[in-house]
Amino acid sequence: MEKIVSLCKRRGFVYPSSEIYGGIGGFWDFGPLGVLMKNNIKQLWWKTMVEEKENIFGLDSTVIHHPKVWEASGHLASFTDPLRECKSCHKRFRADKLTREKCPECGGELTEVKQFNLMFETYVGPAKETANKAYLRPETCQGIFINFANVVDCMRPKLPFGIAQIGKGFRNEITTGDFIFRDREFEMMELEFFVRPGEDEKWHDYWIKERLKWHQEMGIKKDNLRLFEHPKESLAHYSKRTVDIEYKFPFGWAELEGIANRTDFDLKNHSKFSGKDLSFQDENGEKFYPFVIEPSIGVERIMLALLLDAYREEKNNKVTRVILSLNPKVSPIKVAVFPLLANKPDLIKLARRIYEDLRKDFMVAWDDRGNIGKRYFSQDEIGTPWCVTVDFQSLEDKTVTVRDRETTKQERMGIDKLKEFFENKLK
Numbered sequence: 528m529e530k531i532v533s534l535c536k537r538r539g540f541v542y543p544s545s546e547i548y549g550g551i552g553g554f555w556d557f558g559p560l561g562v563l564m565k566n567n568i569k570q571l572w573w574k575t576m577v578e579e580k581e582n583i584f585g586l587d588s589t590v591i592h593h594p595k596v597w598e599a600s601g602h603l604a605s606f607t608d609p610l611r612e613c614k615s616c617h618k619r620f621r622a623d624k625l626t627r628e629k630c631p632e633c634g635g636e637l638t639e640v641k642q643f644n645l646m647f648e649t650y651v652g653p654a655k656e657t658a659n660k661a662y663l664r665p666e667t668c669q670g671i672f673i674n675f676a677n678v679v680d681c682m683r684p685k686l687p688f689g690i691a692q693i694g695k696g697f698r699n700e701i702t703t704g705d706f707i708f709r710d711r712e713f714e715m716m717e718l719e720f721f722v723r724p725g726e727d728e729k730w731h732d733y734w735i736k737e738r739l740k741w742h743q744e745m746g747i748k749k750d751n752l753r754l755f756e757h758p759k760e761s762l763a764h765y766s767k768r769t770v771d772i773e774y775k776f777p778f779g780w781a782e783l784e785g786i787a788n789r790t791d792f793d794l795k796n797h798s799k800f801s802g803k804d805l806s807f808q809d810e811n812g813e814k815f816y817p818f819v820i821e822p823s824i825g826v827e828r829i830m831l832a833l834l835l836d837a838y839r840e841e842k843n844n845k846v847t848r849v850i851l852s853l854n855p856k857v858s859p860i861k862v863a864v865f866p867l868l869a870n871k872p873d874l875i876k877l878a879r880r881i882y883e884d885l886r887k888d889f890m891v892a893w894d895d896r897g898n899i900g901k902r903y904f905s906q907d908e909i910g911t912p913w914c915v916t917v918d919f920q921s922l923e924d925k926t927v928t929v930r931d932r933e934t935t936k937q938e939r940m941g942i943d944k945l946k947e948f949f950e951n952k953l954k
């Protein structure tokens with residue numbers, strides 16, 4: 528983990544937020560490479576969950592909703608974690624994560640367990656009055672439930688169908704840590720898949736399989752993934768059954784994605800609290816509240832798993848090569864272009880032309896510093912799958928070398944073949 532944290536800082540993936548002021552716990556900024564990687568993850572999720580599916584629609588709702596939403600959803604009453612405070616050093620801990628009765632920091636005595644609500648409060652409008660109190664959403668799915676009737680009216684879907692959303696979530700976590708694993712501000716990718724009651728268990732199993740497949744397609748090793756069935760007594764207030772996809776993090780197996788059967792809890796409660804009928808009428812005129820299956824995952828959490836899973840070191844003659852063996856679709860940079868030597872105008876001219884050309888279709892990097900070996904190493908460390916080098920032969924026969932990150936083998940090919948080659952690789 529320490530190696531990943533340092534690589535992320537050094538190479539521009541992740542910075543502690545407000546670092547010049549000493550940082551702020553649980554908040555992280557994403558640098559030039561981090562933002563590219565996050566965008567790739569979100570795009571790949573959206574492609575599988577929305578674009579490739581006929582019956583799943585996208586949505587982008589606000590972060591702040593009418594405060595009644597959180598009453599209806601049960602979050603005001605139940606979106607809490609158990610909290611204990613040390614009577615000596617006043618540090619606060621999540622009671623369910625404590626392994627002993629004493630303060631883990633100073634050994635002091637702990638208070639009784641209190642329930643702590645994780646929602647951030649804010650005020651809407653110019654007066655800081657209770658009547659104006661609102662909350663930053665701790666999950667994106669309530670925006671989906673409150674727009675359920677809007678989407679049904681516009682799209683006229685048949686069951687089963689889904690509504691998907693990617694957006695920021697905020698949780699005032701009692702303790703953060705483990706780098707970007709548990710944050711106070713993060714991005715969520717959520718699907719609410721509405722099904723006929725009675726078919727919910729079948730669809731739940733379907734989504735568990737689909738999502739597990741997706742993680743493997745993203746490049747995560749099979750052995751580092753497993754399913755965890757939540758025991759009945761620890762289920763969230765809305766859930767009939769929840770299965771987590773867990774990843775083997777360096778600190779142990781932990782939740783990567785939750786897949787919950789939320790039943791008809793949310794639609795029913797929003798109908799009750801808002802007075803608007805959110806039931807669904809099927810093609811036979813039958814009216815009922817659909818059940819909902821929800822795969823929900825944090826972008827930062829899968830990003831951390833992908834980085835950890837891809838990281839490897841190769842030792843050769845006392846030289847260590849650090850490689851991020853990322854799936855090329857996830858890699859921030861797809862291709863790096865180099866002139867063999869930085870002081871030969873002809874090489875630079877041709878290499879720049881190739882670089883400008885490939886940029887139209889791919890995320891491409893340019894590097895003309897140091898020697899070629901160092902440039903390869905530098906790209907390996909950020910997971911760039913291919914490096915193109917323009918050498919003296921290139922000037923004569925319009926060919927270049929393409930070096931593969933995994934094999935380190937170089938292949939010669941025509942400059943006019945490059946675009947097609949990378950397109951095929953990225954398919």
Ligand code: ATP
Nearest residue numbers: 698708709710711713782783784785823824825828
């Ligand atoms: P935990 O019990 O670990 O606090 P949770 O069960 O409350 O988590 P969910 O409500 O199931 O988490 O959240 C769905 C997904 O959102 C998680 O699987 C995770 O990927 C992501 N997520 C939740 N909380 C955070 C957080 N604080 N930081 C980053 N990602 C998060």
